[in-house]
Amino acid sequence: MVERLLSRFPGAxxxxxxxxxxxxxxxxTGARxxxxxxxxxxxxxxxxVQLMGFKETRETRDTAGGPPGDRLPPGHVSIETILNAHIGFGD
Known part of the structure; x- marks a missing residue:
């Protein structure tokens, strides 16, 4: 997770x-x-990190970070993107 965020915020x-x-x-802590x-x-x-003033790269969450082979093919959407949309965490 730290590596993925570092790739999204190269200045941080x-x-x-x-x-x-x-x-x-x-x-x-203590979440059920x-x-x-x-x-x-x-x-x-x-x-x-955003609130601290660091600028995020323009890469999408679906292709940023992760090991090689963890990238999604064009037209596919990650489960994280789906969950964020479902629980109201849109960009």
């Missing part, structure tokens, strides 16, 4: 992104529903 120092992720993880936590943690960390 690693400690800033790592701290944003840790703070987001702590904010969900845990299935969506990675998506929610990444979204919260991303928002924190």
């Amino acid at each position: 120092p690693r400690p800033v992104v790592e701290n944003a992720v840790l703070a987001a993880e702590r904010s969900f 529903v845990r299935g969506y936590l990675p998506v929610l943690v990444e979204r919260a960390a991303r928002t924190t």
Whole structure:
């Protein structure tokens, strides 16, 4: 997750992104529903880094970051994008 966010925010120092992720993880301590936590943690960390004034690249969430082979073919949508749209976390 940290690597993916660093690729989306190339100007953000690693400690800033790592701290944003840790703070987001702590904010969900005790959450009863845990299935969506990675998506929610990444979204919260991303928002924190944005609010700190770091500019996000224009890559889409569907193709940014992740290991090679983790990229989606053109015309496909990631489950993260679907979940974000479903629970109201649009860009």
